[in-house]
Amino acid sequence: xxxxxxxxxxxxxxxxxxxxxxxxxxxxxxxxxxxxxxxxxxxxxxxxxxxxxxxxxxxxxxxxxxxxxxxxxxxxxxxxxxxxxxxxxxxxxxxxxxxxxxxxxxxxxxxxxxxxxxxxxxxxxxxxxxxxxxxxxxxxxxxxxxxxxxxxxxxxxxxxxxxxxxxxxxxxxxxxxxxxxx
Amino acid sequence: xxxxxxxxxxxxxxxxxxxxxxxxxxxxxxxxxxxxxxxxxxxxxxxxxxxxxxxxxxxxxxxxxxxxxxxxxxxxxxxxxxxxxxxxxxxxxxxxxxxxxxxxxxxxxxxxxxxxxxxxxxxxxxxxxxxxxxxxxxxxxxxxxxxxxxxxxxxxxxxxxxxxxxxxxxxxxxxxxxxxxxxxxxxxxxxxxxxxxxxxxxxxxxxxxxxxxxxxxxxxxxxxxxxxxxxxxxxxxxxxxxxxxxxxxxxxxxxxxxxxxxxxxxxxxxxxxxxxxxxxxxxxxxxxxxxxxxxxxxxxxxxxxxxxxxxxxxxxxxxxxxxxxxxxxxxxxxxxxxxxxxxxxxxxxxxxxxxxxxxxxxxxxxxxxxxxxxxxxxxxxxxxxxxxxxxxxxxxxxxxxxxxxxxxxxxxxxxxxxxxxxxxxxxxxxxxxxxxxxxxxxxxxxxxxxxxxxxxxxxxxxxxxxxxxxxxxxxxxxxxxxxxxxxxxxxxxxxxxxxxxxxxxxxxxxxxxxxxxxxxxxxxxxxxxxxxxxxxxxxxxxxxxxxxxxxxxxxxxxxxxxxxxxxxxxxxxxxxxxxxxxxxxxxxxxxxxxxxxxxxxxxxxxxxxxxxxxxxxxxxxxxxxxxxxxxxxxxxxxxxxxxxxxxxxxxxxxxxxxxxxxxxxxxxxxxxxxxxxxxxxxxxxxxxxxxxxxxxxxxx
Amino acid sequence: xxxxxxxxxxxxxxxxxxxxxxxxxxxxxxxxxxxxxxxxxxxxxxxxxxxxxxxxxxxxxxxxxxxxxxxxxxxxxxxxxxxxxxxxxxxxxxxxxxxxx
Numbered sequence: 001x002x003x004x005x006x007x008x009x010x011x012x013x014x015x016x017x018x019x020x021x022x023x024x025x026x027x028x029x030x031x032x033x034x035x036x037x038x039x040x041x042x043x044x045x046x047x048x049x050x051x052x053x054x055x056x057x058x059x060x061x062x063x064x065x066x067x068x069x070x071x072x073x074x075x076x077x078x079x080x081x082x083x084x085x086x087x088x089x090x091x092x093x094x095x096x097x098x099x100x101x102x103x104x105x106x107x108x109x110x111x112x113x114x115x116x117x118x119x120x121x122x123x124x125x126x127x128x129x130x131x132x133x134x135x136x137x138x139x140x141x142x143x144x145x146x147x148x149x150x151x152x153x154x155x156x157x158x159x160x161x162x163x164x165x166x167x168x169x170x171x172x173x174x175x176x177x178x179x180x181x182x
Numbered sequence: 183x184x185x186x187x188x189x190x191x192x193x194x195x196x197x198x199x200x201x202x203x204x205x206x207x208x209x210x211x212x213x214x215x216x217x218x219x220x221x222x223x224x225x226x227x228x229x230x231x232x233x234x235x236x237x238x239x240x241x242x243x244x245x246x247x248x249x250x251x252x253x254x255x256x257x258x259x260x261x262x263x264x265x266x267x268x269x270x271x272x273x274x275x276x277x278x279x280x281x282x283x284x285x286x287x288x289x290x291x292x293x294x295x296x297x298x299x300x301x302x303x304x305x306x307x308x309x310x311x312x313x314x315x316x317x318x319x320x321x322x323x324x325x326x327x328x329x330x331x332x333x334x335x336x337x338x339x340x341x342x343x344x345x346x347x348x349x350x351x352x353x354x355x356x357x358x359x360x361x362x363x364x365x366x367x368x369x370x371x372x373x374x375x376x377x378x379x380x381x382x383x384x385x386x387x388x389x390x391x392x393x394x395x396x397x398x399x400x401x402x403x404x405x406x407x408x409x410x411x412x413x414x415x416x417x418x419x420x421x422x423x424x425x426x427x428x429x430x431x432x433x434x435x436x437x438x439x440x441x442x443x444x445x446x447x448x449x450x451x452x453x454x455x456x457x458x459x460x461x462x463x464x465x466x467x468x469x470x471x472x473x474x475x476x477x478x479x480x481x482x483x484x485x486x487x488x489x490x491x492x493x494x495x496x497x498x499x500x501x502x503x504x505x506x507x508x509x510x511x512x513x514x515x516x517x518x519x520x521x522x523x524x525x526x527x528x529x530x531x532x533x534x535x536x537x538x539x540x541x542x543x544x545x546x547x548x549x550x551x552x553x554x555x556x557x558x559x560x561x562x563x564x565x566x567x568x569x570x571x572x573x574x575x576x577x578x579x580x581x582x583x584x585x586x587x588x589x590x591x592x593x594x595x596x597x598x599x600x601x602x603x604x605x606x607x608x609x610x611x612x613x614x615x616x617x618x619x620x621x622x623x624x625x626x627x628x629x630x631x632x633x634x635x636x637x638x639x640x641x642x643x644x645x646x647x648x649x650x651x652x653x654x655x656x657x658x659x660x661x662x663x664x665x666x667x668x669x670x671x672x673x674x675x676x677x678x679x680x681x682x683x684x685x686x687x688x689x690x691x692x693x694x695x696x697x698x699x700x701x702x703x704x705x706x707x708x709x710x711x712x713x714x715x716x717x718x719x720x721x722x723x724x725x726x727x728x729x730x731x732x733x734x735x736x737x738x739x740x741x742x743x744x745x746x747x748x749x750x751x752x753x754x755x756x757x758x759x760x761x762x763x764x765x766x767x768x769x770x771x772x773x774x775x776x777x778x779x780x781x782x783x784x785x786x787x788x789x790x791x792x793x794x795x796x797x798x799x800x801x802x803x804x805x806x807x808x809x810x811x812x813x814x815x816x817x818x819x820x821x822x823x824x825x826x827x828x829x830x831x832x833x834x835x836x837x838x839x840x841x842x843x844x845x846x847x848x849x850x851x852x853x854x855x856x857x858x859x860x861x862x863x864x865x866x867x868x869x870x871x872x873x874x875x876x877x878x879x880x881x882x
Numbered sequence: 883x884x885x886x887x888x889x890x891x892x893x894x895x896x897x898x899x900x901x902x903x904x905x906x907x908x909x910x911x912x913x914x915x916x917x918x919x920x921x922x923x924x925x926x927x928x929x930x931x932x933x934x935x936x937x938x939x940x941x942x943x944x945x946x947x948x949x950x951x952x953x954x955x956x957x958x959x960x961x962x963x964x965x966x967x968x969x970x971x972x973x974x975x976x977x978x979x980x981x982x983x
Contacts, residue, residue, distance in 0.1 A: 025891065028894075031911075032911075048917075048921055054928075062942070063945050066946060067924070086909075098905055102904065109904070110901040121893065128884060128886070130885050142946075145943060153947060160954050164958050165957070167958055
């Protein structure tokens, strides 16, 4: 089913979408452009929160709360720890981005990439409407599928997490002192 | 009365088949020959070939034989002597006349032939070479005893004999040249036999070089003559002479051919101014001096003129008649002035050498005056007594171990055989009756007088004066030798003793021949020699007096006696020391003689030094810069080509590969810039790619 | 709600994240930009999962996996950055060009 532009703007859900999506996008942009590194991380929080909200709007509740829990709860903390340990300049004394000779081509590239992707999407899906059902996606349904149909990827991902855990510890620890008699 | 034997035409035609001539008008048995074929003459080539081949055998097997090869050489000469004697007797009895030639090769229209002549002149030479050679070889066994290169000596000596025989047997000019050069080479080898002493090497070089200069003239003469008649054969030349054709090519160039040939003869026979080599040649062993430089090789020049006598002495003077004047002058100047050089020589062999030069002058002057028989007769007798004198001198040298006469004296008590044979030789040389020299020398003087009286030419009278004076000169220097060597007291340190029989027997043999040979041509009584000589194909006018000119004999004998007397008074006084006896000197004259009329100095400064200096250096410069340039030019060109190829290889061939490699490297260098190591750049690049591919997908 | 609007948002966030990856000098911020890109991808997946009638909800499941993997990746990334910082006393990627040729 399709919708026209005027019809689109008359739906309340779309306005909600806009209210959530625009700040998200703005925050994402701020992540990559602000000169204050802590603020960049905080803008990342906002971005992630925005995506979680969008998931809620879409009815993917489980994914939304997983984003909040894992992403914002753990990953961002990691970022903050990383910033702290690498003693990044917390003020905006030095610039955090390359100079213009890098930024402009990069901007151009990003613009072109967005253009290509946008064109692809619009060309393919035009103005088709998402057919919502009555309910949001049930977590139990997801769980069923996850442990039934996708159990092997699930296990593999758990291995990955284990490897990352061990790897991270090994990489980040200090070398043990030299033992005598070697 | 002149005995004039006319020329017979058909004799020449008969030559081709190797037959003798028959009949003809005019007197004498000159052209009739009994033996014109048969084994005696048809195998005469053995006389030539055996001594040519034997040296190789001597060289190969000589050292293994008991007498180290001497046996082979001696037997060879004996063979030649026997054959020669047989031919001589046959000629005397019957007359022998034979000639044959085999064509060996051809150049254009000229045939190169090898052959042998058996006529009066050749037989005489065969006999001479054989007999004298045989006796000298016998002597040499004793003289050369103990020499290190004994075998080599006889190899070369036999080869010399072979060469000389090639020369005298030659029926054509080309073979004559072959023999001429052969004897020249062997002469060089044998003069330089004692090569360890450099002075002897110099002497050998002098002999060879002086001969070579004269040989140039010889070659020119042969070329002119052969070209004029279209053949190298003597018979061809003498045919034209016989035809008395004044318009022939030969007649036109006769003077030049005759002059050039005579100059060549002058070289070999050591006439002034080519005489300088003969005294130098005394550096060789005495047997060599005896055989080569007295009896045979030096007579080759005389022989050549004798062979071509009609050419020089045709009655109408159409051909080389003008050269006769030149011949007489050279001959008489040589015999007198070169003879005088013997006055001042200290080396006994050098005295004999100048004596030989002088006697050769007599022969040449005789031929120039038209006295064919006289000249050849003197050659014949001179061979015997000069060889004898040399061998005797060698005996003396052997005894006192020195050539210098001041080391001699009073030797007649120690060496009687040597002494008496030397006396015989000397008496023959100076011309004392009845020995050989008397007959031959007097005959020459008589012939010269005859020519002078007949032709009235001043030149002939001049020659006559010199010839008579020469008799005095000869007597004086030989007297000097005898009185200094055999008389007085021996004061030296060596123990002089008589030589062994192997050396003294040949002396007596030669002495016997010396005594006898003269009787073979007594004018008016027995002129056998003349007849023997007369058996030849082309006979010509021979100025020969029939009767004996007694007045002349008396005059000459007076001069001879004067010479001996003066020598006796000057060189044999009753004084004591040897050195004092040789003090005689005439101011102005003697210093001039001692310097050899400065001829040697003129040659040295005028010819030798400029040649060795500027000329040689100029030639060397030319050789280095021009000739070698041509040779090096090839190398230069090749090097240049090689360099060009190298450059091509480096630049072009390698260039292709190098350019490829550089392009790759350049490309790599450019592409490397992309590998900055900065990950962000890699990310950007990959997304560029993604965008491009996505766009492509979307578009197509 | 059209699906296109979510797709457009996802594309825009992805492009912005890419811009940040290329532009940022600090390694931690590069990681943050990568997180932005991953978030954009999540939005895309979930939107299409809801849009398409999929009984398996594969899009949402996949978004979960992406979150897990992203977390692991950030953990390792931070560990590596720590190591580099220890060696080089700097987290500036400009200086990390040892792999250049």
